[in-house]
Structure formats: C-alpha cells, structure tokens
Amino acid sequence: MSASSGPARATAVGYGLLFYLFLFGPLIIMTVTAFNSSSFPRISPWECFTTDWFGVLISDRRLMDGLWTSVTIGIGVVLIAVPFGLAGALALSEITPRLRSALYTVLITPVLIPGVVLGISTIVFWGSVGQLVGSGRAGIFFDGTFLTIAGQVTFVAAYAMLIFMARLQRFDPTLTEAALDLGATPGQAFRKILLPFLRPAIASAAFLTLLASFENYNTTVFTILADSTFTTALASKVRYGIDPSLSALAVIIIALTLIGAITHEAVMRRREALLKGRGVRSGLYASRAGRIAAHPATIFCLLVAIAGITVIRGSQYDSSVCRAEILEERRAVQERLMEEQRQRMRQQRESQPAAAAPSTAPGGSAPRNSSPFGGAFGGGLAPGGATGEPTALPAPTPGSPASNGDGTSETAPSNQSPFGSAFGSGLAPGSAGREDATPGGSPSPDDGAPPASP
C-alpha cells in the first residue's frame, strides 16, 4: 500500500497536511482577528493587540438574551429528544424487519429534509392546531419556544436514536433473559440491566442533542417567530455588519472545545492504561504523584485554571494607549494631506490671483482636530485621508505645520491633544485602514481634502 512506496506516502502526507490546514485555517484566522483592534476583522494590517472585543461581545444585549432562550430550548430539547431517541432505537430493535425498515425510513427522514421545510411545517401545523382548539395568538401554539422545541425534536431525536442504535448493537440480550430467569420483573430488567448499559450512550446523546439544538439555524429561524435565539441573533448580526466580537466568540468556543478535547484525550489514555495494567505505561502510573498528575480531573482543573488566569489577565489588558496611537497616526496622515492641500491651494492662489475667493472651507473643518481623538473623525470624514500610498508626497512633520499662510490658526490647537505629535511621522502611512476606502478614496490629495469649492 501507499505506506510502502516513498513518493506515494509523501503525497498522502502532503495531502493530509493541506486538508487539515483547510480545516483549521479559518479557525486560526478567526482567533487572530479577535485580538486585532481594527474594527473590521482582519489580520493585516495589524493595528493593536486588544481584548476589548470580548467586552463588546458580552455587552451585546441581543446575543445575551438569545443565549438564555437558547439554553431554555436546549434543555427542553434534550429532555424530550433523548427519551424519544431511546424509544425509537428500542422500537426498531424489537419489530419485524419489514416494519423496521419502514419505521427507520420515517424516523431518519427529518435529518435529511431541509430544515426550512421542517420549520415551516411545524409552525403551520401547530398554528392550525391552535386555531382548532381556539387558543388565541397568545397561546402556547404560537409561542416561539414551544414551536422551536417541537421543530428541533423532530430531527434531533433521530441523532439520539442513531447513537442508541449503535450502542444497542453491542448489547447482549441474554443478559435480560438471565435477569428474567432469576426472577426480576421486566421493569427491573429494564432499569437494572439495559439502562446502565446505555448510560454512556445517554450521556453522549444528551451532549450531541444539546449541541445540535444550540447550533440549529434553518429550522429555528422560522419557529422562533418574533423572538430570537443565540444562533439567530448571531446570524442577523453577521448579516448586517460584522466586527471582531464574533471572532471573540469563536475564540471562546475554540477554547472550550480544546479544554474538552484535551480532557477527553486524557480520559481515553487513562482508560487504555488501566485496561492494559498500570505498569505497562512507562512509569507514569507507577508513582502516586504521576497518577494524580495524569488524572483527567487534574488536567481539567489545570486547563480551567489557565483559562481563568488568561481571562483575568486579558480583561485587565489596556489597549487604549496603542489605540490612541493608531488614531493619532491616522490624524497625522490626515493633517499632512490637508496641509499639502492648503499649500497647493496657496500656490494656485498665488499663480492666479484673479480667482481671489480666499478659501474659507478648510477653516470650517479644522477646529475638529482640537479634540484628543480628532484624527478619528477626520479620517472618517475624508476617506482619502486615511488610505494608503501618500508616500510619494512630501512628508512634513505633522505636528509642526508650515507656520505660514492660513494653515496656522486652525491646526495649532491640535498640538494640545494629549498625544501630541509624538507618534506622528514614523509610521507607515500605507498601513492605515483600507476598509475605509469607500469609493473615491483614491490617494490623490484632491479627493482627500475638505470641500474646497471656490
């Protein structure tokens, strides 16, 4: 097989690496963008390391309200779907093959049919039930939470059923026979033999159904009606403008997943080692300290502690200085462009004194710079100002505007801003936000200038 020949193996490994790069690339990129202060989620250009997006995420009211709705729905779905899935798996295990395949087809269909269809059929059906029993629009049949649970259980229970079916395949029915022969009632046989055997499956089914319920969008977006769950709130947030707080959410989920995955791996290894006998695994389980250190609970606590410390450290991290620098940098670029514009206008005026109308326009917008963060507004208002490639232009130090002409009086107050011009010139102008480059954001100074109508 491919393991035997060198080039084939290299191809296989290379392909595998590429594949996993594709799998993890988006996650890595999201993680990195969560810590960039740029208001559009991006890696380059890098602005500031910041943890502020986590705060933005947590203070998003709609998402947090949706989170509670989602938790309620998730618990409801787990409580119904897991017993339903168990019932389905047990029913399939006892009936005749013909009925079995028919029932299996019916039960598995909701997994395959589009979620949109499930959502619509759920609200249409329960709506007509509501009309039939005469409950008004305020009744339970028009309640988003109830409808969402009903709609999600339809297909989520099938996931649980598949898990139980896989587990039941390994069940030895003679165990039940033996219990019955020894005098157990059928009920006791169920409670004491079958349910304990299924316990791991119940746990994983509960976990999977909770996740499926939480994640679901296609069905929920219909059944939730006017309310919103976490996922639908998230979707409308993404549709109407994105910012890195979504990346921050991804980071949180990834961190939780990593903690879960590592703990799971520790549990698996421990189980393996215990099965093979303690001595088999090199010394780790031989000493008491090693046993404690390698125990999944220890590893879990350690990971949680690391995560907790990271969160505390992260929440104390202050990126305002760096952000102010970025703003100042943009303001500086902006100011320089304005200054160039003024100089050019002055030259124009000198060359053609007939067009005497002294440009008052720049004066109108300049005092804005006197606020500490004036550059931010300046950059936003004149798109050309913040965009790149003004490198070809002469670069006067922004803090010391040419002290002659009409520029002086307006720009002078800007030097009183807390951050002055300290960070002005040494920064690469091309790195300023390109997403601001709305149409017309060409580097030509004419576009970047304030309205300079004669």
Added chain:
Amino acid sequence: MIEAVRNGFRAFVGRYGLAVAVYIAAAMFVWVVLLIVLPQIAMIDTSFRGNVPASAVGGPDDGYTLSNYAAFVLGPMGNGNLFDVTILIRTLVAAVAVTLIDIALCYPVAYMLAHSATGVTARLMVLGLIAPFWINEILRAFAFRIIFGSTGLINEVGQATGLMDRPFDFISADVALYSSLAYSYILLMIFPIYNAVEALDKNQIEAARDMGAGTLRVHWRIVLPVAKPGIASGATIVFMLTAGALAAPQILGGPSSLWFTQLVYQWFNDAGNWPRGAAYATILLVTCITFVLLMMKVFRVPIGAIGR
C-alpha cells in the same frame, strides 16, 4: 402492519414490562404522527390554499387553489417569468458541485484514516476532523467572509505580495459560498466513506498490487466498489443539507445569486405569504427527494444504505 405492531408491543411487554412498552408506543406515536407526518401534511395542505387574512381562514374564501404552484412556474405576473425556476436549478447545480467537491476532498482522507493511520495519529486525525464542527454554522460562514471578503485575508495578502493588482470579488463569484458549504459538511462525508472503506480487507489491495495494478487502478477496481455505499450515503446527506442551507447563502451569497431557501424565507418572513412559502418549501422538498432517488437509481445504490 397492525399485526406486526401488536406483536412488537407484546414482545416489549414481555421483555421490559407494560410501563416501558406503553412509553415506547406513546413516544413513537408523538414523534411519528405529531412531529413528522401531520406537520408535513399541514404544510402541503397550506401550500394549496390562497393567502387569505386570518379572519377568513375556514370561511368561504378559503378554498383550495393551484395558484401558488402556478406562480412558481409562471412568475409573479403569470406571463412565464422563469426567475424562480432558474434559482431552483441553480441551487441544485450548486449543491451537486459542493457534493462533488466534498467527495473529492474526503475520499483520500477517509481512506488514509481507515488504512494508513494507526494509534495516536488516527485518534488525532479524528479529533482534528471533529474539532472545527463544534464551531457554530454562522461563525463558519463568518470565517469565510473574513478570508474572502473584498478587504479579506486573501485579497490583502495577494495585493501585498503583488500577486493581485486589484481585489477580486470572491463573494460575487460565489467562491466564498462554495468553500464554506464544502467546509461545513466535510465531516458528514468522511465518516460514511470511512465506515465503508474500513470494512475492506487489506489483503485484497496487496493482492491487486502484487499482480501489477497501479494506485489508480487499485482504487478504481478494489476500493471504490467497497466505498460506494458510503459515498452514496455521504453524498445524499451533503446534497440535502447543501440544497437546504440557509445561513451560509444569507451571509456569503453574492448580491445577484439567491439560494432557493432564501426565496422560501422571503415569502414566509418578509412577504408574510405563508401559503406561497409552504408551496415553495414543498417544491424544494419534492425536487430534492426526487433528485436523490434518481441519482441512486442511476448509480444503483439501495436506499437502505443511507444513514448507516
């Protein structure tokens, strides 16, 4: 049928007691009848009704009509505007494309997972496969918007390195959408193929190799026939989920390309026309199922292979 149900019930009573048997019967009834069958019937029923105000429901105006289906074929003006039909066909074609991409992507990995990787490597590979899918569907689409947006990573890097002289609009070209959909359903393609390929006896491959078959030939003649039910199962799931996807097209779809589910959504939520929305949902459902059954006939795969 009734007889079979009764026998099954008796077997349960004998084995697990009356209480458990009654519970199973009740749960099956609620699940099959109240959650699966009746809602579908209600949806189809609604799709044949006119869009009457709530006060007139059940009244004389609330009769059956084909107008919702006629509107799909003939367009809003009734003069044969095939806008919606085009969208349906484009959705199906795109879903097929995504399915093919996933088969091509996943077959080698599933094969490696089943026959080359062992021990820790295999476990890490499986873990690596699952991990990206804990992330919310919405966030996955969001990630692809970061990557493919007009100021996204690829455009930034491409311009910075001089490979691109101007940003390429991946969103309008649907590159972002297709990548995101293919990415989302990788897991659902890999595991069915893996399950099928794992059953293959390695000796068969060795034998074919000893007799001089090249890698391609081994796969075409030995591995693929064994993998076929798995591929069919995975392809069905991926196709159905892609055709029924709503979030990714909403987030990543270009301005000019609608997904058929978006039409359903618009009729339902934006236009408030439930019967029309139900009709479009029915059209989507029937078309998808017909297509899948047709494909299974063409490739001679039994329906029972799905979902196992």
